[in-house]
Amino acid sequence: MTPCPAEALTHPRAEAPADLVITGCAVLVHDDQERIRFEENAAVVVRGGVVESVTTADAVRHRPAVERIDAAGQVALPGLVNCHTHAPMVTLRGLAEDLPTEAWFNDVVWPVESNLTARDVELGARLACAEMIRGGVTCFADHYFTMDAVAAVVEECGMRAHLGEAFFSSQGPEGRERSLDFALRNRGRAGGRITTALAPHAPYTVDDADLAATAGLARAHHLPVHLHAAENRGQTDASLARHGVTPIGVLERTGLLDTDLLVAHGTGILDRDLPLLERAAGRIAVATAPRGYLKFGWPGTTPVRALRALGIPVGLATDGAASNNSLDVWESMALTALVQKSAEGDPRWLTARQALHHATLQSARAVGLGDTVGSLAPGRRADIVLVDLTGPHTQPVHDLAATLVHSARSSDVRTTVVEGRVLMRDRELLTLNVGAVAGELRERMPALIDRGHGRRIQEYDT
Numbered sequence: 001m002t003p004c005p006a007e008a009l010t011h012p013r014a015e016a017p018a019d020l021v022i023t024g025c026a027v028l029v030h031d032d033q034e035r036i037r038f039e040e041n042a043a044v045v046v047r048g049g050v051v052e053s054v055t056t057a058d059a060v061r062h063r064p065a066v067e068r069i070d071a072a073g074q075v076a077l078p079g080l081v082n083c084h085t086h087a088p089m090v091t092l093r094g095l096a097e098d099l100p101t102e103a104w105f106n107d108v109v110w111p112v113e114s115n116l117t118a119r120d121v122e123l124g125a126r127l128a129c130a131e132m133i134r135g136g137v138t139c140f141a142d143h144y145f146t147m148d149a150v151a152a153v154v155e156e157c158g159m160r161a162h163l164g165e166a167f168f169s170s171q172g173p174e175g176r177e178r179s180l181d182f183a184l185r186n187r188g189r190a191g192g193r194i195t196t197a198l199a200p201h202a203p204y205t206v207d208d209a210d211l212a213a214t215a216g217l218a219r220a221h222h223l224p225v226h227l228h229a230a231e232n233r234g235q236t237d238a239s240l241a242r243h244g245v246t247p248i249g250v251l252e253r254t255g256l257l258d259t260d261l262l263v264a265h266g267t268g269i270l271d272r273d274l275p276l277l278e279r280a281a282g283r284i285a286v287a288t289a290p291r292g293y294l295k296f297g298w299p300g301t302t303p304v305r306a307l308r309a310l311g312i313p314v315g316l317a318t319d320g321a322a323s324n325n326s327l328d329v330w331e332s333m334a335l336t337a338l339v340q341k342s343a344e345g346d347p348r349w350l351t352a353r354q355a356l357h358h359a360t361l362q363s364a365r366a367v368g369l370g371d372t373v374g375s376l377a378p379g380r381r382a383d384i385v386l387v388d389l390t391g392p393h394t395q396p397v398h399d400l401a402a403t404l405v406h407s408a409r410s411s412d413v414r415t416t417v418v419e420g421r422v423l424m425r426d427r428e429l430l431t432l433n434v435g436a437v438a439g440e441l442r443e444r445m446p447a448l449i450d451r452g453h454g455r456r457i458q459e460y461d462t
Contacts, residue, residue: 017064019420020046023057025071025386026400028078030375034361036353038400044076046382049419054376067422073390074414075404077356078374079138079160079383080329081363083315084226084264084287086144088116088124090131091441091448092322101232101296105460109322113145114455115448122149123441129157130432131327135410136385138418140327141262141287141317141367143199143226147182155190157431158423160383162367164199164226168458169207176200176210176217183223193419195368197262202228203250204235204462215255224260224368232298236268238462248273257284262366264317266307267293267300278310285366287317290335292324301339304358305349315366316359330410333359337405352401386415 023043030036043060045052096108121144132140139160142150147165154161165182167175176198183196200206200214206227218225230236230247239247248269251257257280266286269277277284288302304314316332318324337355341347350358364374373383387408389397394407416424423431 015063016047017066018045018047018052018060019049019065020067020069020382020417020422021060021063021065022046022069022071022076022384022386023060025074025076027054027076027376028356028360029054029377030361034357036356036360036401038075042076044376044382044384046384046417046420049382049421051376051378051380051382053378069386069415069425071386071415074386074388075400076376077136077385077387077404078360078364078376078380079385079416079418080136080333080359081315081367081369081373082132082137082140082318082327082329083262083285083363083366084141084143084289084317084319085128085327086320086322087128087132087140087142087150087327088121088144088146089320089322090128090327091120091124091445092320093325095449096322101234102460104296104323105458106456108451110456110458110460111451111454112449114453114457115450116145118146118149120444120448121146122153123437123444125150125153126157126432126437127434127441128321128327129153129159130429130434130437132329133157133159133416133423133429133432134413134427135328135330136387136413136416137327137329138383138385138416139364139367139369139373141197141226143264148186151186151189151194154194158193158418158421160193160369160373160381160418162195162197162226162369164197166199166201168201168205169210170205170458176213180217180221180223184221187223191419197224197226200225200227201458202231203239203247205458208250208254211250211254211256215259218256218259224262225256226262226264227256228264229266230263230268230273231265232293232296233268233300235462236270246270246273248276252276259283260368261285262287264319265289265293266302267298269303269307274306274310277307277312281311285313285315287315287366288336289317289319289324289332290339291326291331292319294335294339295323301343304336304340305344313362313365313370314358315363328410329359330408330413334405352399352405355405356401382417382420384415384417385413388412388414
């Protein structure tokens with residue numbers, strides 16, 4: 001029987017079932033000025049892989065849903081983004097310790113990488129993705145070799161990734177062509193979870209002609225570029241001595257500053273580079289990975305304050321686990337805040353809220369996803385992590401932002417969600433088998449780390 005109007009008022013049409021409802025938590029949100037705040041006793045509703053709403057727990061008490069998560073005592077954050085890494089290098093974790101940069105490359109890493117097979121890369125990517133999911137990372141920007149294997153792992157495990165096939169000029173034009181071919185074949189893969197970039201290694205391993213050709217390809221095919229540049233002050237000094245310009249100057253004269261560009265590290269950026277970077281604002285981003293800089297004993301760090309003043313996003317990164325020993329972006333967030341305070345001599349910079357901004361929206365922008373992820377708001381992709389703050393090391397909570405940045409750890413992440421799909425729930429990985437991967441890697445390790453052949457994939461000579 002069709003209800004009369006009076007009956008319709010008392011029997012409203014039921015809401016469509018949600019795919020996922022997360023309820024009872026605090027939710028990190030951004031206001032219209034991008035300031036961070038927290039909604040208490042809140043809920044996140046997910047449908048079709050996107051955030052439908054951020055509302056109160058009471059409002060969804062009776063909302064039908066395919067899956068519900070009671071997140072009392074937890075905080076919902078946008079998934080973290082690892083803005084620059086070499087994921088398969090987890091296979092080399094701890095292999096090259098306590099070495100200066102040149103010896104690290106020439107004596108250990110580049111000889112070992114000459115042994116890499118596609119299976120080594122695949123297994124390394126599986127282990128890395130498991131580590132990142134457990135640490136609340138939902139997206140990573142990877143710059144490595146044999147990247148078809150990495151793309152397949154990303155598609156299978158459910159993460160989001162920004163991938164580039166690295167190349168050197170010593171490989172001839174074939175290296176650049178492979179990078180382009182990979183980017184064109186794989187962009188949009190995994191239902192759009194994979195984006196791609198051209199990936200020249202660095203100005204000291206890729207010559208000006210190749211860099212200029214890369215810039216032309218990027219513009220012609222509407223592709224971004226991801227590379228290392230001005231990694232440390234020594235590279236900048238060497239570039240000035242040899243070429244008369246800084247590495248940033250090389251990027252400018254080869255046209256790369258006119259492309260959408262992600263620069264890894266930038267601890268060797270000088271004041272004289274800032275006008276060039278300012279003209280590229282809106283196209284360029286920088287990824288900072290402070291743990292590696294401390295480990296290598298580099299004298300400086302990424303000039304986050306100066307870059308931020310120019311409107312240049314600075315995303316958080318780990319670099320590869322061969323140099324950092326970890327893919328822990330949570331640690332990168334805390335170290336970025338602490339190292340910046342020390343570098344600037346100012347305890348008021350970087351604040352916990354600023355660090356969270358870099359970990360969320362700025363990191364999303366750095367990998368070209370600023371309109372898609374990086375905040376929990378209606379229409380954004382549902383990349384969400386739940387952090388448990390009930391442990392003794394996070395109690396009591398006087399300032400929630402400070403607790404998240406300086407007290408919480410990656411191991412406090414309980415649940416990781418990408419596009420509404422739960423990849424880890426209550427610390428249990430649902431899409432990857434770590435034991436099987438680690439077991440096979442142990443068997444393959446003698447052949448992988450052999451350096452008796454005397455080969456190197458490249459020479460580090462800045």
